[in-house]
Amino acid sequence: MPDPFKKLRATLAAPPDPFLVTNRSKRRVQLLIEKVGAAAVILNVGAGYTDYGPRVINLDIFDSGATNVIASAQALPFPDAIADMVILQGVLEHVEDAGATLKECVRALKPGGLIYAEVPFLQPYHESPIDLRRKTRPGLATFCKPLIEIESGIHIGPASTVTWILRELLAGLLSGGDPTLYRRINSLVGWAVFPLKYADYVLEKMPQFHTIASSLYYVGYKP
Numbered sequence: 001m002p003d004p005f006k007k008l009r010a011t012l013a014a015p016p017d018p019f020l021v022t023n024r025s026k027r028r029v030q031l032l033i034e035k036v037g038a039a040a041v042i043l044n045v046g047a048g049y050t051d052y053g054p055r056v057i058n059l060d061i062f063d064s065g066a067t068n069v070i071a072s073a074q075a076l077p078f079p080d081a082i083a084d085m086v087i088l089q090g091v092l093e094h095v096e097d098a099g100a101t102l103k104e105c106v107r108a109l110k111p112g113g114l115i116y117a118e119v120p121f122l123q124p125y126h127e128s129p130i131d132l133r134r135k136t137r138p139g140l141a142t143f144c145k146p147l148i149e150i151e152s153g154i155h156i157g158p159a160s161t162v163t164w165i166l167r168e169l170l171a172g173l174l175s176g177g178d179p180t181l182y183r184r185i186n187s188l189v190g191w192a193v194f195p196l197k198y199a200d201y202v203l204e205k206m207p208q209f210h211t212i213a214s215s216l217y218y219v220g221y222k223p
Contacts, residue, residue, distance in 0.1 A: 015190025018167050019123075019160035019214055020197040022204060028217065029087060032116055040084035045073045045105060046091030056087070074100045081110045088117040090215075092135075094128045102144065109222045115147055120215045122161040124168045137210045140218045147220035153207055156214035157200030164214065166193050 033042060033052055044050060047058035051066040059069040059076070071077045073088075074097055086105045092098045105115060119135045141149050170189045175182035203209055210216060 013187055015187050016194045018164035018190060018194060018197060019156050020200045021156055022201060024204070025155050025217075029089070029116060032085065032114060032219065036084045036114060041082055042085045042087065043076075043078070043083045043105075043108065044087045044089075045076070045101075046088060046094070048090075050089065052087075074104060076104045076108050078108045080107055081113075083108050083113055084110055085114045085116070088115065090118055090120075090128075092117060092119050093131055093133050096130075096132070098133060098143070106147065106222060111222055113222050114150075115144070115218075115220050115222070117144065117218045118155045118215055119218075121210075121213050122158075122165070123214055124164055135216065137213075137216050140216055141220075144218055144220050146223065148223055150219045150221060152216065152218040154204045154210050154213045154215075155217040157204035158209045158212040158214070159199035159203050160197045160214040161212055163193050163197040166196070 030052065033040075033056065036042065038055070040055070042052075042056045044052060044056050044058045047060050047064070047067065049064045049066065051058060057068050058064075058066050059071055059073070060067050061070065061072060063070060069077065073091060073095055086109055088101075088105065092101060095101045109115065117140070119133075119140055121134055121136060123134070125131050135143060137152055141152055167186060167189050170193075171182050171186035174185045174189075204213075
């Protein structure tokens with residue numbers, strides 16, 4: 001007999017995300033899309049389940065339902081200098097060769113075109129399907145050369161750093177290495193600590209906290 005409460009229990013068991021992406025951060029990409037103009041060619045590389053509308057070409061290695069092109073970020077199926085903007089949200093930490101990925105994005109970008117990238121700095125390990133790297137704010141700017149930086153800063157703030165690490169630390173310690181117990185405790189601790197992340201509504205506006213931010217963003221153009 002079907003369990004009518006199975007879905008409800010599953011929803012209640014899963015705690016909220018331990019990080020906060022504020023509306024201010026979410027609007028940043030949309031504002032850039034509007035800035036490049038209605039006729040612009042925009043590539044969302046490693047798009048996953050994000051969808052910025054019919055103007056944006058979504059590329060990924062799987063079909064999310066919103067995917068327009070299935071291909072590797074390390075070998076984009078586009079000619080040189082075709083794009084006015086390339087979006088890389090949470091991609092560079094998950095690809096095997098981040099340098100090749102960026103090189104491909106720069107190749108596909110027109111001179112004067114924009115690249116928007118987000119990368120984690122202080123985040124626990126998370127697979128999608130692998131997790132390979134982290135970058136500081138100056139490290140991200142250095143990595144993105146020869147692009148010219150327009151701006152960079154906090155994408156997800158320091159309160160999220162504390163919330164996520166505290167959740168993982170307590171679950172790891174209290175579970176004693178038992179995977180099943182870890183998942184249960186992680187859920188319980190997640191419910192207890194998630195309110196801490198809301199401090200990022202204030203803290204992400206303070207640029208000095210890029211030194212302990214959960215993730216960072218970068219906007220640059222191709223000379």
